[in-house]
Amino acid sequence: MSRPIAEMRNPGPATARMLAELDIDSEGELRRLGALEAHHRLKFRFGRRVTLVAPYAKEAALRGCDWRSLNPTVRDDLRKATRRP
Secondary structure, eight states: OOOBGGGSSSOOHHHHHHHHHTTOOBHHHHHHHOHHHHHHHHHHHHGGGSOTHHHHHHHHHHHTSOGGGSOHHHHHHHHHHTSOO
16 A cells, blocks of 8 residues: 555655645655656646645655755756656
């Protein structure tokens, strides 16, 4: 069984609520979509309410680590990937 987003490390209560509004309410659903796709959906729906840290938090949650411990290269790749053309 997949745990709820609210029980995962990194995504805070506000992010968990926003993800739930998009029917992304479990670790399994987040894994299925991937951190970047979930981020793009959040940005489309919530715009500026979604911060730059959001993709880091989701990726780190899937990796089971704190977002601040992500390799700088991974963070840089995520930052670049969040800029959709």
